[in-house]
Amino acid sequence: MSSEISTHIWLPEPKLAFHPDRQSDQDIHPLRGLLRFGPHSSGLVPDPIRVATIAPAGESRHLYGFMKELNSVVKATERAEYLPEWPGFHSVFGLHMRGAGAGCHIELDTEFEAEFHASSTPHIVLADRLIRKIQALEAHRDKFDVLFIYIPQRWTPGYTGSHGEDFDLHDHLKAATAARRLPVQFVREDKALAYPHRASVMWRIGLALYAKAGGVPWKLAETDAETAYIGISYAVRPPDSGRSRFVTCCSQVFDAEGSGLEFVAYDAHEVEVQRENPFLSRTEMFRVMTRSVDLYRRRHAGRSPRRVMVHKTTEFKQDEIDGCMEALHLCEAVDLVQIVEDVGWRGIRIDLDKETKKGKPASFPVSRGTLIGLGSREALLWTHGDVRGISDRGAYFQGARSTPRPLRLVRHAGHGSWDEAALAILALTKMNWNNDALYDPLPVTIGYSKVLARVVKRMSGLGSAPYQFRFFM
Template identity: 75%
Template sequence: MTSEISPHLWFPEARLTFHPDRASDVEIHPLRGLLRFGPYSSGLVPDPIRIATIAPAGEGHRLYAFMKELAQEFEPTERKDYLPKWQGFRATFNLEMRGAAKGCHIELDARLAGEMKDSPTPHVILADRLLRAIQTLEMRREEFDIIFIYVPLSWKSGFVGTKGDDFDLHDHLKAATAARRIPIQLVREDRALAYPDRASVMWRIGLALYTKAGGVPWKLAEADPEAAYIGISYAVRPSDSDKPRFVTCCSQVFDAEGAGLEFVAYDAHEVEVHRDNPFLSRSEMFRVMTRSMDLYRRRHSGRTPRSVTVHKTTEFQPQEIDGCMEALHLCETVDLVQVVEDVGWRGVRVERSRQGGSKGEVARYPVSRGTLLPLGDRESLLWMHGDVVGIGRGAYFQGSRSTPRPIRLVRHAGHGPWDQTARSALALAKMNWNNDALYDPLPVTMGYAKVLARVVKRMSGLGSAPYQFRFFM
């Protein structure tokens, strides 16, 4: 027994590409890349993007004022070492954004506030009124691209359900509109309108708006062209629901460039529960993997990927491994990797002592993002969060506080060095188009799966057709 640990590895920050043909249009900084080169799908998104609106009585003007802000310029007042100046929607995405036709703007009945106040279930009143407005706009679907919904603080009593009622206004509306294939953007008074750094707000809403309209801001510049990545998550419906309790949610099947705007979801019937975690039978896992591969082949001219990596947060049970291997038998390599977010490990960077001598001293900056520490053949620690070089003048530490903790990667199937597993996880952490940060704390396979699981369980019917993730953002 020894207290020594394995030598660590470090992987540089993944580069992003902003043009399908020009190999020179690459950057590690996503926002800086947009300003230098424009979005990856430039010229392929409808111009202009037309915005329909829903607002409380007499408050539609607040949405119009917010839309005007998107066209203006703002200097950042926070994260100045990372966040560039917002130069306006047109300058950033090379297209216009404007209000839809006159009949695509709805102000709700002035009696809504009083009805919510008098009701023991104000969330039911609010959700019903908003869905009726959305249904009205749906009749003019050809006249708009996205719906902006202004959510004032006066509706706060309707944001969540009463005690014991599993209701969330955001997820409820996303579930209803995703089924209709209508992208929406909630504009909250206490967030988008009140947040003091307007550059930060504009970057986040601008990215979401462009992606919800069908745009692709960036892709990964360096990846195995024959690799695919799948994220699996399970949603649990409320116990009083008349639908099957578990929903298997397969997040986007990402290709080598990190692109994956569709996912499959279905009700799982053969489910075992261990320590409150659901696990699929062999046949159920075979089913979800087969549908995932069908989705990949449909996007890649019938081609099967050479390698597949599957991520999920719980361990892979033997029957799940068998189901994966049966469905992915045409692939040369299959890695089944458990991504554990909550770990007890911490790490600090130790540098050579400035006074000389053999004993080092703790550095001023945290462990570098991209640091990999193997714990054995089947486990490793990967710092998704940490110090990054090349973003600002010196080192850049996203969030600038706390000691970054790693994630733990547990390989339940597959073999070989950890290099590709770690590189792909780090790269996929930069593929969340619903965020203006340099990276997410998890690969997007897991991050998107969480969102999908939360919303999908509220959908009345899943159907068999794939869903586009932009409707769930």
């Protein structure tokens, strides 16, 4: 028996599109593309973006100063090979950002601080007070587009609950505001204000602000127009939540360009838990896939996708496979792919020495986009690694440390080579509009599902209408 593995192939870095019609407005670098061409939804987002604020008593000035900085030019002082200068919000996105009008800027009462620090449950006091202020802003919802909330470092005791308590301030507030269809940006003193490399902060917050206001910074340039991507995640509520349904299932639907950032969520009844991982019955999987395809049809004039790729981090049990196939029987092709992040595989790059004609370790790691088949049903895909065309030096390794490990892809349904499925996963690693990096290690179908799972399980009423992801960013 041979110990050799398959010959690897290399998938090129996916391009991003910055205009709906002009094919020339493309770049592999998201920030460089924005500076060259502007955002994909240019002219479609109302100008200006109006920002409401909530801050501690007497501290709104911190948010006003931060918004002023967003409108200023800031030199890049880190990641010199990748990060460009921040030229100001208007220069990047082609529209203005300013504070909202009267009634849209609220401060907490002066008694709050004493009550917060004296309480044995400061997280409850803080969350309750902030939600009350958010409710007060609802009366002025037509006057603002995005809400900034300033979180000073002295509120750290209120970020999480007591030991063993399933509470997270960020996720708790996101659940409350998402239910109100209200996009929120937290501005933390210890991160957004204290981080010394200001251009990085401006790019991250600027991108998030534009996307939360309904903008589309970029889309994928090279995709099959009749393919849909679906990511499935499961959220398990704590046993003492007092709710009869303990598992929430959410399914995200992305169109062929990766831009349909919407998802459906519901409480699942027929669930089997194995090794702390929930698996759906055939009926439950049929329900969630049917709703996902219905959402796709609403976005595409009633047309069903020709091909569907479904991603999740756990294996597809036979009942889940049968439920998917029943719901997607009108599709020509269905790929059910498990994406495993924690793997033991590593790879190093060997270059040919021109003098000795022998292999020697390269100065840079394995190229991003490297794909190695492990058999008919498994493959390794490096979504992290060396990228050409980003740096003037010719090679760019994001993070510049450690040996990148691949994702293990396991196909539970589908046929053909791995090329299309792997290229789609590689492209979807570039669709996180809440980050200024070149890519994420995981595709958004999986990365977003982790965010959704944390927040959705804290929402009391899920409803049947689809949610836009911008309310959960």
